Amino acid sequence: MSALAPGRLRPNSLRLGVNIDHVATIRNARGGDHPDPVRAAEIVASVGGDGITAHLREDRRHIRDEDLARIQAATSLPLNLEMAATDEMLAIALKHRPHAACIVPERREERTTEGGLDAAGQHNRLAPIVARLSDAGIRVSLFIAPEARQIEAAMKLGAPVVELHTGEYAHATGEARAVELKRIADMAALAARNGIEPHAGHGLTYDNVQAIAAIPQLAELNIGHYLIGEAIFTGLEAAVRRMRELMDEAR
Numbered sequence: 001m002s003a004l005a006p007g008r009l010r011p012n013s014l015r016l017g018v019n020i021d022h023v024a025t026i027r028n029a030r031g032g033d034h035p036d037p038v039r040a041a042e043i044v045a046s047v048g049g050d051g052i053t054a055h056l057r058e059d060r061r062h063i064r065d066e067d068l069a070r071i072q073a074a075t076s077l078p079l080n081l082e083m084a085a086t087d088e089m090l091a092i093a094l095k096h097r098p099h100a101a102c103i104v105p106e107r108r109e110e111r112t113t114e115g116g117l118d119a120a121g122q123h124n125r126l127a128p129i130v131a132r133l134s135d136a137g138i139r140v141s142l143f144i145a146p147e148a149r150q151i152e153a154a155m156k157l158g159a160p161v162v163e164l165h166t167g168e169y170a171h172a173t174g175e176a177r178a179v180e181l182k183r184i185a186d187m188a189a190l191a192a193r194n195g196i197e198p199h200a201g202h203g204l205t206y207d208n209v210q211a212i213a214a215i216p217q218l219a220e221l222n223i224g225h226y227l228i229g230e231a232i233f234t235g236l237e238a239a240v241r242r243m244r245e246l247m248d249e250a251r
């Protein structure tokens with residue numbers, strides 16, 4: 001089973017989940033209702049994006065509670081809710097029942113999700129949350145660093161999906177980038193060998209996406225900040241189309 005909608009899949013294709021958080025960041029800067037992340041979701045749906053990703057943070061700095069239902073009502077694209085492993089977020093996920101929930105680490109003072117979830121060190125905290133989400137039919141993904149011990153922890157937790165954090169890769173240069181790329185490729189293969197569907201995301205751009213998209217086991221990329229930034233210059237439709245083209249070329 002795929003994490004995103006069946007029927008939209010092209011053979012050998014890699015799904016693109018568009019993270020629309022930063023449309024809400026701009027909206028919230030002025031406190032009104034423009035630009036509306038729902039309009040962004042509709043555009044993503046109309047240009048062949050495969051899913052919508054949104055992170056409801058504890059401080060509600062971008063997506064807000066009421067956005068979730070509006071996004072779900074506005075498009076038939078599957079919603080991937082990024083959430084911290086807290087009781088509050090679990091209750092919200094169970095109420096909204098998104099297609100997928102990606103559990104991320106969250107620190108209030110961070111600018112973005114800076115590292116992967118310590119699935120290995122937090123088994124006891126994560127296990128009931130993964131179980132409750134799974135029992136509700138929500139596909140659980142764990143946002144982890146590309147490390148074997150985290151994949152092993154995801155297996156123990158029974159998570160069907162891991163999203164490999166590509167931030168280190170995106171920020172590295174030269175030889176260090178090649179090392180990071182190999183780590184991601186090796187861990188995507190390890191996950192897939194063990195029946196876990198690997199996804200990837202964070203810091204992906206037109207310039208760095210293709211090496212990641214070429215990793216054959218990856219089933220989905222989640223991309224946000226760069227796409228919304230590009231959308232300022234070219235429009236969201238063109239930005240999503242271009243990312244889609246680059247991903248398809250790499251396969």
Ligand code: PXP
Pocket residue numbers: 019021055082102104112113143163200201202203204222223224225226
């Ligand atoms: N995947 C996850 C789990 C994330 O937390 C984020 C950032 O919110 C992304 C993907 C998208 O990262 P970016 O905005 O850098 O493309």
